Amino acid sequence: MELSTIYAALAALIAALLALMVYHLMVVRTGLARIGALVATHDQLIGGGAGASERLTDLESRLAAARLTLERVDGRVSELEALAKTDVSRVGFVRYDAFDDTGAELSYALALLNREGDGVVISSIYARNDSRTFGKAVSGYQPAANASEEELLAITRARNAKA
Secondary structure, three states: OOHHHHHHHHHHHHHHHHHHHHHHHHHHHHHHHHHHHHHHHHHHHHHOOOOHHHHHHHHHHHHHHHHHHHHHHHHHHHHHHHHHHHOOOEEEEEEEOOOOOOOOOOEEEEEEEOOOOOEEEEEEEEOOOOEEEEEEEEEOOEEOOOOOHHHHHHHHHHHHOOO
């Protein structure tokens, strides 16, 4: 075997060992240090070492604070859900010409309902000489009194509206 081949193999071995040493110092050693710190903390907690009771007390107080926060949030969500049942979240609107001699669809029916379909439908009928406004209660998407075709359409539009 030639001497240059031996030198090349030796140089390759030294380069591989240097690369392995750099990798160990940069990656493996830092990982082992973190694992060592975790093992030490674990041993302190399990063995009751110094600071273990303080850590456990701190964890218990944080857990109690988190429970109180969760109870407040749960109460607030319940309040908001109750409020959402009564809010006006469904609206239907229809414009139309009530009479043949008027144009521009100045008459309208407006349904203002909550998620349960309770609320009111308001109608305004425009004529050349005057205007009339009517209001009818709505319960479960059904008007309490006879409703016009336009009022029923406004209720239908409100029912189909995304809440």
